[in-house]
Amino acid sequence: MEALKARILKDGRNLGNGILKVDGFLNHQIDPELMDACGRELARRFAAATPTKVLTAEISGIAPALATAHHLGVPVIYARKARPITMPDQVLLTVVPSHTKRGTVELIVSPEYLTAGERVLIVDDFLATGHTIHGLARLARAAGAAVVGIGVVIEKTFEGGHATLSSLGVPIESLARVTDMEGGRIVLA
Amino acid sequence: MEALKARILKDGRNLGNGILKVDGFLNHQIDPELMDACGRELARRFAAATPTKVLTAEISGIAPALATAHHLGVPVIYARKARPITMPDQVLLTVVPSHTKRGTVELIVSPEYLTAGERVLIVDDFLATGHTIHGLARLARAAGAAVVGIGVVIEKTFEGGHATLSSLGVPIESLARVTDMEGGRIVLA
Numbered sequence A, B: 001m002e003a004l005k006a007r008i009l010k011d012g013r014n015l016g017n018g019i020l021k022v023d024g025f026l027n028h029q030i031d032p033e034l035m036d037a038c039g040r041e042l043a044r045r046f047a048a049a050t051p052t053k054v055l056t057a058e059i060s061g062i063a064p065a066l067a068t069a070h071h072l073g074v075p076v077i078y079a080r081k082a083r084p085i086t087m088p089d090q091v092l093l094t095v096v097p098s099h100t101k102r103g104t105v106e107l108i109v110s111p112e113y114l115t116a117g118e119r120v121l122i123v124d125d126f127l128a129t130g131h132t133i134h135g136l137a138r139l140a141r142a143a144g145a146a147v148v149g150i151g152v153v154i155e156k157t158f159e160g161g162h163a164t165l166s167s168l169g170v171p172i173e174s175l176a177r178v179t180d181m182e183g184g185r186i187v188l189a
Helices: A002-011 A032-049 A062-072 A129-142 A161-166 B004-011 B032-049 B064-072 B131-142 B161-165
Strands: A052-059 A076-079 A092-098 A104-110 A119-127 A146-156 A172-180 B052-059 B076-079 B091-098 B103-109 B119-127 B147-157 B172-180
Touching: A002 A146, A032 A062, A032 A119, A032 A146, A032 A172, A032 B064, A052 A062, A052 A129, A062 A076, A062 A119, A062 B032, A062 B064, A062 B161, A076 A104, A076 A129, A092 A129, A104 A129, A104 B091, A119 A129, A119 A161, A129 A146, A129 A161, A129 B004, A129 B119, A146 A161, B004 B032, B004 B147, B004 B172, B032 B064, B032 B119, B032 B147, B032 B172, B052 B064, B052 B131, B064 B076, B064 B119, B064 B147, B076 B103, B076 B131, B119 B131, B119 B161, B131 B161, B147 B161
Parallel strands: A052 A076, A052 A119, A119 A146, A146 A172, B052 B076, B052 B119, B119 B147, B147 B172
Antiparallel strands: A092 A104, B091 B103
């Protein structure tokens, strides 16, 4: 997606250690026009898979997942990292390794809204190691739902996420692929 | 907003102690059509105030704030509750009391994206005590920005939020007002 790639090159910052800062349009401040365009494009790429629900993880996945769900005309559900008091006692929970939290985080979904027979499209802001997205796929399958695809805004191809997710056997689409961040550069495919 | 009110009455649950569960369309699963309609209506009500930015707090404020910002054609920024490694060392931070977290939470915004001269519309999912929204207003003013309005999806009128925010002297708009939750009921204005 050219508009996204141009924005990454203009406003993205390489902070070292593989950290790509896109706080100006995706992870802190959000550009709604760009997000809508990303959602439209992901919806277009997965329309034939006829998803019935979009699944993401809080926090930064919410914006692109909401935009994608809007263009698909289906609901979106975001996995929580802490169980709110409004959730039932019995939940779907999985644990994923976390870079930034130095340990693990929980991903929690209420079985009220993720059920057997659903066709789930997983959407997230980043695909890096793939751990979070793999955790979301486990939640969907634990609910008896089918994962029909994975769509991400930005993929960092050098962190092995594609390999981690290949065992799921579903199509993976990235709107922009960062192939190299060595030496302060941001190289896009 | 009639579609929102009907949805609250249909899918909202009164869990007692003033807790209104709307996890089916706002706080866990999101209805993108309804959220878009809420954003369009908030944008309509505040267009004359010419906001240059929408400000909200993670997590549940993101969806309605993004929809509102999209219809206004301006960026949206969400205050973080923990400082990510992508943020500069010097940030804008305020502390607000929290019901659910039994204590306080921090609201953190990068001064890169909230600056003097901006006209800020604060949007959140709920107005209850008003503490979070008041904290967002303090962040905006600490940045030298002007708060031009406050828009929320659901107001619980019996928790005093309106009074807490009245000192700010800005218009407050709620798309649905819950006036009574005694005895298991959900009464809308």
